[in-house]
Amino acid sequence: MELPERKKRILEAIITYYIRYAEPVGSRSLSRLYNFGISPATIRNEMADLEEMGFLAQPHTSAGRVPSETGYRFFVDELVKSRRFLELRKQGRKYLINRLKEEKAQGIEEIIRLTAQILSEITNYTSLVFGPQVTKSSFNQMRFIPLKDNKALMVVVTDMGLIEDKTIDLPEELNVEEVERVVEYLNKRLKGLTIDEINRDLFLSELRSEVVRKAGILDEALNMLSGSQRLKGNIVLDGRTNILDQPEFKDMEKVRKILSIFEREEILIDLMSDFDDIVVRIGRENPVEEVKDCSLITASYEVHGKSVGTIGVLGPKRMNYSEVIAIVTQIAKELGLALKHQGE
Incomplete structure (x- = not known):
């Protein structure tokens, strides 16, 4: 679905605000924080239209709006289409390669473990790394x-x-x-x-x-x-409890369900088995009921031009998509290079 440019800018501003503050936002706050060049009343009308179109939701009658899953999906599709997430990669950061050198990491298992640790540290979300498939x-x-x-x-x-x-x-x-x-x-x-x-x-x-x-x-x-169990790729996780730091997950029953799947490797493999370049699943797009309140960003990594595994980040639907997509994409690229050198 196409949106007029003004509605698109307002939707992006609401998502940016909600990602940062985890609070509904109203038209007056948007008018004060972002230079739209229009009145709060006009912004309010645009927000009402976006809600009617399914891009926004209003948690309470007197509250401001928050993004819906449809709003996030539109935002992410626009983000990926415009390749704006590449800005972080262009800065030339070498997250994984530098750490591998610092810690003198050797061996595939150690490289995979360190990759999961770095992903979790940088994003403050739960990281998953699906080891290379033989x-x-x-x-x-x-x-x-x-x-x-x-x-x-x-x-x-x-x-x-x-x-x-x-x-x-x-x-x-x-x-x-x-x-x-x-x-x-x-x-x-x-x-x-x-x-x-x-x-x-x-x-x-x-x-x-x-x-x-x-x-x-x-x-x-x-x-x-x-038949080798040792060579079959397994899932390595890091930052399992990072989800507890997110304001959306104060409901301990909801958290318990999410934490429960971290011990079930067959479910995690299902989540990580898409070997496409970059995949973003938002909320109910995830095939596993326990993570319907989360978003999962995954990217495949290549060795000698062939996709052999995936890495991913699991976090709230409110995650900073542009930054996380950039980080996951960058580290997937570096992991492929590290495994290629490991085999030489």
Whole structure:
């Protein structure tokens, strides 16, 4: 829906005010704080129109107005469309990269933990980081180490440095030299493909038709990666109780419901499974009942041009969208770079 420019400016002013003060605002306050060049009576009429259109709500008859979810959605869509949130990124801040250097963080788990901590510290909201999905990462190489009793240690490495190893029984029909040739062949054939791509039935059929005897070792490697609990992305949270600092959440029953989902990883994964560039879900747009009074901003992070995970911030519908979108976008970019270097 399009809005006339004046209504748009008034709506943005009301949202800006409410984000800052968490209080309804009236026409006189808007007239005093913002230079609209029109009378309070005209502002009041415009606010009445915006309320009738569903962009504003009036908590009490004598109170001023507050933004509705529809108002927030319009504001966010305009914000993203105009890319105004990029202003923070242009300042060249390096939140994550600088902290990683300061704390000499190494290893994927430590990087993910620190990312969640920084997001929470900067925004003062609850942060969520969905660790890199092994099926979204790319095959880098397979290593093969012969052991005793016709066994071998198989090691698979992805482009993010994710490593999984498993002791396997060697196929009876293959000696060590033949297995090493198989591994060399698979390294050349699979390098750069994601685990999802390798797992596609058509690709596997094609590969098996080329070298039937190699399929056994290939299956071992794929089963190792697909079934690995250690490599499956998990959700890391920080700032769980930050929601208590928000004036909207003085109702402890409402807070209890929100806090309860932080212990249910399957729900958090559902919330964080959208791998789009930037996603803003406001109130009832969230698929989980417990967070219907919240907004969730998520962004995917990339390694070697592929989205492999997401980071997000959960806060009140009154959150500072322009700032949080900018921060989440920036840190997602830096996280991808950090994981790329980790795998090199």
